[in-house]
Amino acid sequence: MKDVFDFLSLPVMLIAVVICLLIFHPLYNLYLHPLRHYPGPRLYAAFHLPYAITYLRGRSNTVMHNLHERYGPVLRVAPNILSYTDPDAYRDIRGHRKQGNGQNPTDVEGFFFMQRQTLLGMDRDGHTRVRKVLAHGFGAKSLQEQEPVIRKHVDLFIRRLKDMTCQGRPGGTLDIVAWFNCVIFDLIGDLSFGEPLGCLENSRLHPWVQAVFDTTTMYGKRMMVKWYSPSPSLTAWIGWAVGLSAPHSKQQDFAAKQVEKRLAIEDSATRLDFVGAMHRAEGEGGLKKVSKEEIVYNMRLIMLAGSESTATALSATAFLLAAHPDVQRKLTKEVRSTFKREEDIDLWSARRPKYLGAVLNEAMRVLPPASLSMPRVCQDGGDTICGRWVPAGVTLEIWPVAMTHSSRNFAKPDEFVPERWMDDEERDPVFEKDKADALKPFSYGPRDCIGKSLANVEMRLILARMLWNFDISLADEKGKNWAKDMLGWNLWLKDPLNVVLTTPVRRGKE
Numbered sequence: 106m107k108d109v110f111d112f113l114s115l116p117v118m119l120i121a122v123v124i125c126l127l128i129f130h131p132l133y134n135l136y137l138h139p140l141r142h143y144p145g146p147r148l149y150a151a152f153h154l155p156y157a158i159t160y161l162r163g164r165s166n167t168v169m170h171n172l173h174e175r176y177g178p179v180l181r182v183a184p185n186i187l188s189y190t191d192p193d194a195y196r197d198i199r200g201h202r203k204q205g206n207g208q209n210p211t212d213v214e215g216f217f218f219m220q221r222q223t224l225l226g227m228d229r230d231g232h233t234r235v236r237k238v239l240a241h242g243f244g245a246k247s248l249q250e251q252e253p254v255i256r257k258h259v260d261l262f263i264r265r266l267k268d269m270t271c272q273g274r275p276g277g278t279l280d281i282v283a284w285f286n287c288v289i290f291d292l293i294g295d296l297s298f299g300e301p302l303g304c305l306e307n308s309r310l311h312p313w314v315q316a317v318f319d320t321t322t323m324y325g326k327r328m329m330v331k332w333y334s335p336s337p338s339l340t341a342w343i344g345w346a347v348g349l350s351a352p353h354s355k356q357q358d359f360a361a362k363q364v365e366k367r368l369a370i371e372d373s374a375t376r377l378d379f380v381g382a383m384h385r386a387e388g389e390g391g392l393k394k395v396s397k398e399e400i401v402y403n404m405r406l407i408m409l410a411g412s413e414s415t416a417t418a419l420s421a422t423a424f425l426l427a428a429h430p431d432v433q434r435k436l437t438k439e440v441r442s443t444f445k446r447e448e449d450i451d452l453w454s455a456r457r458p459k460y461l462g463a464v465l466n467e468a469m470r471v472l473p474p475a476s477l478s479m480p481r482v483c484q485d486g487g488d489t490i491c492g493r494w495v496p497a498g499v500t501l502e503i504w505p506v507a508m509t510h511s512s513r514n515f516a517k518p519d520e521f522v523p524e525r526w527m528d529d530e531e532r533d534p535v536f537e538k539d540k541a542d543a544l545k546p547f548s549y550g551p552r553d554c555i556g557k558s559l560a561n562v563e564m565r566l567i568l569a570r571m572l573w574n575f576d577i578s579l580a581d582e583k584g585k586n587w588a589k590d591m592l593g594w595n596l597w598l599k600d601p602l603n604v605v606l607t608t609p610v611r612r613g614k615e
């Protein structure tokens with residue numbers, strides 16, 4: 106009898122413990138957890154699962170936006186996760202701190218696929234070391250050297266569009282998302298490795314680019330594995346076993362091969378590109394400041410972060426211009442009257458048109474190109490965020506769409522109105538109270554986007570050249586819903602966007 110009791114007691118006790126945990130843990134989260142006074146749906150506060158399912162479905166931006174509109178600018182979205190739409194959150198969570206004062210580190214686990222050798226995953230010291238070195242590849246001097254490379258790709262892009270469109274064949278349509286991917290991936294590939302990927306030349310995406318997109322739908326699944334894996338050491342193994350690692354390995358192999366090739370180029374050490382900047386830097390005793398392995402990891406990051414986001418911003422802008430002919434007319438007029446000839450449009454002169462800047466800002470507000478919340482973890486000892494104390498270890502998020510579509514931050518938040526970014530006299534007073542600080546597409550603080558100046562000039566140049574040459578319209582009714590309910594994980598899952606490009610009749614005379 107004793108044996109039977111012993112035999113039963115183990116599973117029974119285990120079940121009892123699991124039941125206790127299942128009941129106790131949510132009750133603890135609701136009534137005893139340090140975040141219990143933060144607003145948010147009780148289901149999300151009690152369990153992690155609703156947040157995880159939202160993530161898995163690629164719906165986080167929309168769901169967080171709706172919850173923020175209901176509950177306010179700070180929200181408990183999971184037992185240990187807070188999300189913010191107060192613009193001060195950028196400063197408080199991600200801002201610069203004096204040496205000696207702690208920073209809220211990036212949530213390395215949250216990035217999962219980003220090994221600790223990349224800027225995104227490195228600790229504060231490693232990040233400062235690599236970022237300082239890499240910054241040389243993004244300075245004004247480098248940009249000057251990079252200008253002919255950029256121009257070459259933009260010229261070819263425009264030529265390809267002309268080949269594809271109504272040069273004698275009116276009505277030809279093209280998927281502009283694919284073409285923006287082609288030019289940007291070629292361009293960043295060239296600035297990174299000294300050779301383009303050949304997308305424009307061959308009129309199709311390089312397999313490596315496809316591997317980047319293949320990670321998108323997998324990202325939610327990878328996060329599920331990370332959250333619910335029985336032990337952190339098993340996470341990578343499970344990911345590999347269920348086939349979630351393949352596209353990442355492909356990218357890593359490609360980056361490694363390209364870096365090898367690039368370092369073999371004769372004038373490797375003097376080139377002012379990204380690999381050159383990292384390879385040149387030497388520290389004490391002639392040792393390289395950035396190891397070869399770190400170069401490979403960071404080049405993979407740059408290829409992804411630098412290309413996809415810029416192509417998304419351009420696609421969103423083209424879509425919004427095509428869907429708002431009045432805005433397009435005004436912008437086209439500005440571009441075609443600012444420059445006398447197409448050859449006058451270059452990286453520097455393209456910074457001049459003001460309305461172009463306003464259109465880009467507004468496009469990045471309506472569809473923020475980076476779709477992730479870029480989580481940070483509240484530092485040891487806790488921190489004050491937007492005037493309230495947060496204990497150490499809490500994950501701190503800013504969902505871009507929730508921030509830029511918040512009715513607390515912008516009037517008519519869902520409308521595309523570039524004038525809100527113009528000087529007072531051109532702006533409707535209804536936008537007077539807009540919080541411009543809520544638009545930070547390139548993030549903020551010591552870990553903000555290192556490529557933001559490059560991205561801005563690239564986008565201005567490409568758009569100015571496009572609008573000099575073409576009028577853009579949507580090819581079909583379906584196009585009107587291109588941005589509606591777009592799913593997003595690490596990247597937005599963008600549908601093709603078919604447009605018609607027509608050569609303007611009175612070019613240069615408006």
Ligand code: HEM
Nearest residue numbers: 224225410411414415418474475479547548552554556560
């Ligand atoms: C419209 C275009 C772009 C957008 C919207 C964008 C946005 C961002 C965002 C939101 C971050 C994350 C910052 C954080 O964790 O707080 C980031 C980081 C980064 N971006 Fe960009 N980016 C763009 C273009 C580029 C380009 C052109 C490059 C390089 C060629 C680049 C390279 C990087 C790198 C290396 C990081 C990591 C920086 C660090 O952790 O120090 N990005 N970007």
